[in-house]
Amino acid sequence: MIEPLTVYTLPNCMQCTMTTRALDAANLPYTVIDLTTDARATDLIHQFGYTTAPIVITRAVTWSGFQPDRIAKIAALRDHPALTDK
Template identity: 80%
Template structure:
């Protein structure tokens, strides 16, 4: 099973909404953190060099913006038996 992703968002962010819809459609679990209400998270994302939302963080990769290509890669990795079996 794939670990939940973390999606850092802003209110009224079209790319954030599109990202969450794509993650939902792919069946990928995620946690949402609103950068307008979590100053610590906002500072951390700035330290990592991100300047736009959404920011998606996984155990091995992170990105900002609406990236259906990355969502597809994570979905494929989740669905590939040799990558998820222990």
């Protein structure tokens, strides 16, 4: 089972919108955090060294920008036998 991802976004960010739409289409759970309203999140993102949104954080990987290939890989892993309880 894939744990929810965290997507740090900015208002009116096209890449943020494209990322959340791709996550929705892949049926991947995620939480959105608006960087304009959460100063602690902004500090965390700066510590990671990112300067552009969106920033997607998973347990295993973190990236910024719209990365449909990474979303597809996570979606493909979702039902992998080693990750399921079956």
